[in-house]
Amino acid sequence: MAAHHGGGAASGMIGRVCHRDMTGMSQWRIILALFAMLLVSPATAQAQSGQRVTVTGEISDSWCLVSGLMFAKGTAHHQCAVWCALGGIPVSIRDAQGKLYLILRIGDDDRSVANPRVARLASHEVTVDGEVLERDGVTYLLVDQIADDKGVITMTHEEYGIQPFGN
Amino acid sequence: MRLAVSAAALSTALLAAGPAPAAEPWGIPGEKPMVLKGRVVDAICHLTGQCPRDCGAGRRQLGIAVAGGPFRLVAKGAVDFAGAVPDLIGYCGREIEADGLLIETPEIVLFFVQGVRSDASGPFAPADRFKAEWEARHGRAEEWWRADPEANRILAEDGPYGIRGLAPKPKP
Numbered sequence: 001m002a003a004h005h006g007g008g009a010a011s012g013m014i015g016r017v018c019h020r021d022m023t024g025m026s027q028w029r030i031i032l033a034l035f036a037m038l039l040v041s042p043a044t045a046q047a048q049s050g051q052r053v054t055v056t057g058e059i060s061d062s063w064c065l066v067s068g069l070m071f072a073k074g075t076a077h078h079q080c081a082v083w084c085a086l087g088g089i090p091v092s093i094r095d096a097q098g099k100l101y102l103i104l105r106i107g108d109d110d111r112s113v114a115n116p117r118v119a120r121l122a123s124h125e126v127t128v129d130g131e132v133l134e135r136d137g138v139t140y141l142l143v144d145q146i147a148d149d150k151g152v153i154t155m156t157h158e159e160y161g162i163q164p165f166g167n
Numbered sequence: 168m169r170l171a172v173s174a175a176a177l178s179t180a181l182l183a184a185g186p187a188p189a190a191e192p193w194g195i196p197g198e199k200p201m202v203l204k205g206r207v208v209d210a211i212c213h214l215t216g217q218c219p220r221d222c223g224a225g226r227r228q229l230g231i232a233v234a235g236g237p238f239r240l241v242a243k244g245a246v247d248f249a250g251a252v253p254d255l256i257g258y259c260g261r262e263i264e265a266d267g268l269l270i271e272t273p274e275i276v277l278f279f280v281q282g283v284r285s286d287a288s289g290p291f292a293p294a295d296r297f298k299a300e301w302e303a304r305h306g307r308a309e310e311w312w313r314a315d316p317e318a319n320r321i322l323a324e325d326g327p328y329g330i331r332g333l334a335p336k337p338k339p
Binding site for chain 2 (some may be wrong): 063067088105151
């Protein structure tokens with residue numbers, strides 16, 4: 001499990017330092033502690049609190065969804081979605097309105113690169129609960145649990161065959 | 168005099184923008200060739216502050232935190248059907264330049280990296296480490312995706328459509 005490098009340790013250090021007299025030495029300690037906090041966790045300052053959401057939609061690789069190079073929907077795209085997920089391309093859920101949620105974690109499993117468990121969900125219609133984090137044009141999703149998995153239900157192969165390359 | 172000032176301003180602006188991108192356009196809607204300059208960081212770390220020192224050792228999606236700018240998730244490398252984590256993980260926490268295509272759509276913004284370098288005076292290394300690492304594990308293959316044991320296991324079990332028992336019709 002990932003170690004937490006948040007501001008907790010550094011904050012505690014500052015708290016302890018601030019209870020001392022403000023001698024020249026303690027002022028230096030505060031400056032050093034602040035500097036250490038910046039070095040240890042620059043991301044913490046930018047982190048934002050997430051909203052809890054329930055999302056229903058189809059799981060697919062983000063590349064095909066965005067590039068439009070493959071037909072990224074349903075049975076026609078299942079094989080390609082498995083390949084891309086195992087190739088390490090991030091996986092998203094596309095809801096009925098077309099909004100994309102890029103999955104970074106499912107439960108305690110933070111493996112979002114080439115995770116066979118995630119690849120087995122390719123093209124599945126799922127409902128998930130989790131935390132959403134918006135940043136710089138991307139909606140990220142930290143999934144708590146998969147509440148429902150209907151499997152592959154969007155039948156596109158009769159019209160589009162197997163994308164790409166055919167069978 | 169005015170011309171000299173304008174030329175100086177233009178030079179400054181070009182230096183700030185970084186080197187010209189050499190990325191190959193793919194004709195994807197919303198694509199913009201560009202060189203991103205910033206620090207390699209894992210996405211969960213950047214968003215939540217949960218930061219393993221090794222950026223997740225290849226398990227987590229990675230991106231580039233542009234200095235004073237946005238965080239760009241790097242979703243794709245130069246190998247077909249493959250991401251770019253193998254190309255970036257060696258630079259965890261370090262400043263790099265990444266040459267590629269920024270894909271901006273109303274739904275999502277992703278970066279498709281084609282070359283990486285940490286030395287601004289050196290050449291970009293192709294973002295194709297996925298294939299070398301895959302072949303080191305599984306042997307040479309013309310198309311890694313068709314030879315991948317895990318992919319073949321999943322597709323054999325669930326079929327190419329993802330529905331057990333539903334198979335393509337035999338070709339006449």
